[in-house]
Amino acid sequence: MTVDKEFFNVKYKEGSLDPKTAQLIFFAVCIAIGHEDGANLHLAKARECGATADEINEAVVYAMRPAAAKVRNLAKAVIAR
Numbered sequence: 001m002t003v004d005k006e007f008f009n010v011k012y013k014e015g016s017l018d019p020k021t022a023q024l025i026f027f028a029v030c031i032a033i034g035h036e037d038g039a040n041l042h043l044a045k046a047r048e049c050g051a052t053a054d055e056i057n058e059a060v061v062y063a064m065r066p067a068a069a070k071v072r073n074l075a076k077a078v079i080a081r
Contacts, residue, residue, distance in 0.1 A: 020049035024056070028063040 002013035017025070023046035030038035046056065 020051050024059045028059040031063040
């Protein structure tokens with residue numbers, strides 16, 4: 001069952017994602033922004049929801065990709081000067 005919600009003027013239906021997917025997203029975002037306490041909390045919740053090691057590792061890679069691409073692009077630009 002979904003519940004209509006709003007967060008900073010973004011309307012959404014909470015419950016549209018299954019709990020494991022939602023916790024993996026929370027975990028990945030916390031990793032990406034360096035929020036260690038949140039990462040620990042949501043990793044534990046993802047595991048409680050049945051997340052496997054492979055799913056957790058995939059979430060970590062997704063969290064890393066934007067930063068890695070930014071580093072790669074900056075390095076290319078600096079080297080090309």
